[in-house]
Structures are given as structure tokens and as C-alpha cells.
Amino acid sequence: MVEVRLEKVTKTFGKVIAVDNASLMFEDKKLTTVVGPSGCGKTTLLRMVAGLEMPTRGNVYIGDKLVNEVPPWDRNIAMVFQSYALYPHMSVFGNIAFPLRASKRPKEEIKKRVTDTAELLGIPELLDRKPRELSGGQMQRVALGRAIVREPDVFLMDEPLSNLDAKLRVYMRAEIKKLQRVLGVTTIYVTHDQAEAMTIGNTLVVMKDGKIRCIGDPDTVYSKPKDTFVATFIGSPAMNLLEGDFERDKGLFLTESLKHKLPSNVIKVTREKGASKLILGIRPEDIVVADFKAKGFVKTEVYMIEPLGRELLLSLKIGQHIIKAIAPTDIKLEIGGVAWMKFDETKLHVFDGKTDGRIV
């Protein structure tokens, strides 16, 4: 049982607060992704688990052990770096064997474990090469090999796929997920790519400005975002947000150019919360677009059409609002023309206009 627990952890560099009072638990045998825009403190969080940074305040536990004062070389963790950090003067074998040599294992055992690891990763023919003779994907595998060979308590991955090209990235994403399931080692995976975070993680942690904004499984975080930041950060293209007023009596959402009758359950909760300013959120794929007038549809102007291959990304203009929507490619629209749209009432997100928090 190795879970990693942070207890009110704060890290400051001079006056900059990198991580602000973070408490969370990384579950045993699970892959947890930490995602956020750059500079949100996610790497610092990871480095504190690694022992490369000391928390300014708060406690870090690995398993039941308080590790604040334990240096990285005594933590039995493994880390994969964005730059791979392979030792350039050693062969692939030497790189993978390096952590085993630290614990002075017998030669035959080292040889066997390195070879087994290379087999597992599909790189047995590379063992004699030097890192500079490897491609990006191969270096990535060697870095993974060096991490798994020692059978660590915890895997830490700091943007491990950012230096790969798009196609390889998608492939390695699946490889890492599979590997983690096979090995069953508690893994903390840091990335700025929300799609990567969504697909790879059992649990998703969203950070912003050093604070943890939400923790949950990817589906829940996606379908019930806790606030407007999470709503727009997770999912691509991003969720549309419309600011407006709540008309209590009729249950209407009002902006200068849009009047929308809210569903009755939404009205009820919103009334109970007593909110008067609202932010209405709707994901582009939850908008139905038509090239003809139909009942309940609103007239909009087509502002931009971006073909995505499988579908079209539309920018629809209503008054001052630009709303992004996804439409099938066979729809007959042209830029500057008219389109009709309708929100999927069951997929509406309503946030409090003052606190940015979720209402329904």
C-alpha cells in the first residue's frame, strides 16, 4: 500500500507562492494526472513529492511515512523528466542499470532486470547504444525503463510526452497507461495538456495559481465542472460561457441580445441559491445547429467556419456573443450567412456570476 498524501503543503520561492496550501491524496495503484496552465505549480508539487524541493510549510507522506526530511535518494521513487535526462556518457544499458547500481545489487541480477525491462519496453536491441544515437521516442522508452527497473513505490512523471511529435505522443500515452495498469504502481503524472490528462488518468487534479481547483475522475470533472475555470480549461474546444442576469419570476437567463428560458430544475436550484448574476455554460458539442428555421431554434450569424475534418467548428454571432458550436460537415452554411441553433437543455451548466462556482 503506497499512497502519497499532501497535507496543507505550501511552497514559496521568495515572494512567489508556487503551491498554496494543497491537501490531497494520490491513491494507491492509481494514475493521477495533475493538470493546469503553465506556472500553476504542478511541477513544484511533483518535485516536492520527489524530494527535490522542500515544502515551506505542510507535510508530505509516502505510504505512512512522513518524508519532509527524507532526501530523494532515500525515497524509493522514480521520475521521468520532460527532457528525459538520460546520462549522455552511459549506454542505454548503463542508464537503465544506474538506479540498480546505486543499491549495489549483484551483477547477474542487474543484467537480468535490465534485459527484462528492455524486453517489456520493446527496446532490447538498443542496449549498447548511447543516448545521442536514439530518436525521441526511443529516449522516452529508455527514460521509462530507468524508472520502472527499480520497482519503485511511486512513479513521478513530469510532462513525459511533451517533447514527442503528435502522433507518437498519442501512441505513448496509451503505452504509459497500459504499463501503469500492468505494474500497478502509484503514479503521479503532470501535464499541461488537458486532453492527455483526461485520457490517461484515473483521477484528475486541476491546478491554477498554486491552488488545487478540483479533484475527481475525468468524467465527472468534464461533465460537472466545479467552476468556470475548470469548465473552460478541460475540454477542447472550450466551453462557451455567457454572462447575464437571472430573472427570478419567469426563470429567464437574460443578456443584451439573448433571452433563454431555463429548465425548471435549474430555475428551482438557482432560486434557492439566490443568485442574480449568472454565467451560462454550454459545450460546443451540446449545441444543435441547423441550416433551416425550426421550433425553439435561435437565429444567429455565421461568423467563422473551421473544418476539423470529421466535423465543423462554427463561430456563431448573436449580438455581442460569439458562440462556438460543432456541426456535421454536410450542413449548408456560409460565412456571413444565417444559422439556427439550440442548446441541449440537459447539458447546460449554470455558474454563479459572482463566485464563478457551479450552481447546476
Place this chain on the structure above:
Amino acid sequence: MVSLSYRQKRLLSQTIMYAVAAIIVIYCLFPIAWIFITSIKPPGAEFHIPIEYIPSKVSLDNYIEIFVKHKFHYYLLNSLVVASATTILVLAIGSLSAYAIARLRFRFRILSLLTILVVGMMPSIVMILPIFLIIRELGLMNTWLGLIITHTIFSLPIAVWLLASYFAELPFDLEDAAKIDGYTPFSIYRKIIMPLSVPGLFSAGILAFIASWGEFMFALTLTHTIQARTALVLITTLPGAYHLKWGMINAGVILTLIPIIVIVLVFQKWVMRGLTAGAVKY
């Protein structure tokens, strides 16, 4: 005015460039060539008139004389021991302090780097009296150790600066990775930093060796007998009161030059890499 085509202009400018380079090379090498020619003439022949630019008779008598009469090999040994020990000491102390300056976040980092620089820039003549007194009080006059310590002091600053800039180029991630792989800072220094810094260590080491080998003032002041006196200093004492054996003196100079030339030729590839490493960003 004759107008030249582009081709001719290029040819002309190249010719001028090579001519200038040739003049510089001849200017620098002529004294050494002259010393060598003089050293292989039979003793006394160096004063013949007309001057023989190419000796009519080659003789090694000057070399034999300096070894037999003055036991020059002992002085060469002194030079070799002092320069080698200085090099090792400079690399050992210099690389550790350079690593600290390049990597650790401590309060007086910049101040210590500047202090080292000031020591390095100080004219050594300023230090000669205090160092003489210190070495004498320590009872290290006329010993290898006295000279080694002194030479180390003067070679350290440049070694620290050179190595610090070299270490600073190594990515931090490598050390972080090694820490996580289970290594303590000292073993990281030994297994990661040192092997990756071989070119830097070579160039710092060679600079220290050459400086120590060619150092004159302290060697003259701190040593006086065959026990510790270096080859270079001995040569300056060779002119006698009644005779001036130019041939033999020149033989000594050539013998002193050979080790330096060999070292530079053998390690020049490393030195070049080391000297440019700190300056060039890839």
C-alpha cells in the same frame, strides 16, 4: 587604375591574408628555431662569423654537457613533479569549488566568485614577500611542497572560473535524475559531473601545468638547490662569471620546451573543446 574582377579581388585578398599569417608565424617561431639551431651546433660554434644559419656540423655536445655537468635531469624532474602535483591539486580543489559555485544556492556565491577573480588578477609580485615569509615560517623553503602550494594558489582562480562556466552548462535535470536514482550529491559529482566534464578538466589542467612549468619568480625565490629548483630557473643561472655557454643554455631551453609542446599537441583537441565550452551556446 587597373580594375580587378571579383575573382581576382578574392585571390588578392586571400594572398594578403596568407602572407600576413605567414609573417606572424615566422615572427613567433623564429626565436625558437634559432635557439634550436644554436643548441645543435658544436660548443663554441655559435660565435662563429659569418653566422651559420644552417649549421655545417651537428653535435649533441651541448645536450650531453648540460646533463653531465649540471645534472639537468634532476631539475627536469623537479619541474615535472611540481607541475604535475600542482595540476592535480588545482583540479581537485578547483573542480569542487567550481561545482559549488555553479550549483549550490548559497549566500555569498557572487562575492566568492569575485574574490577568486581578484586573487587571480593580482600581480604576483605583490604577493612575493608575504608568500616568501609564509613558506619560510612553514619550513618549506627549497622543497617541492612549498612551490606546489604557491603555484596552486595562482592557478586556482582561472581553473575555478573555467570549470564553473563548464559545470553551469550541464543540465540540472541530470543531477535531479541521479538523486532520484538513489545517489548522494558526492557520488553524483563523481559519476555524472566528472565524466561529463572531461574536456573542461583537461583544459583547466593543462593551463595549470603550463603555468607551473613556466613560472619563474616564485621558483627562483623559494628554491635554491638541485633538490627543488626547477629546470627553467636553472637555465638562468647557467651563464658563468667568465664564460657564456650559449649553446648549452639553448639546449636547456629546448629540453624545457619539449614537454609543453608534447602535452599541447596531444591534448589540443580537448583543450579547444574546453576553452570554447563556456562561451558558446548550442
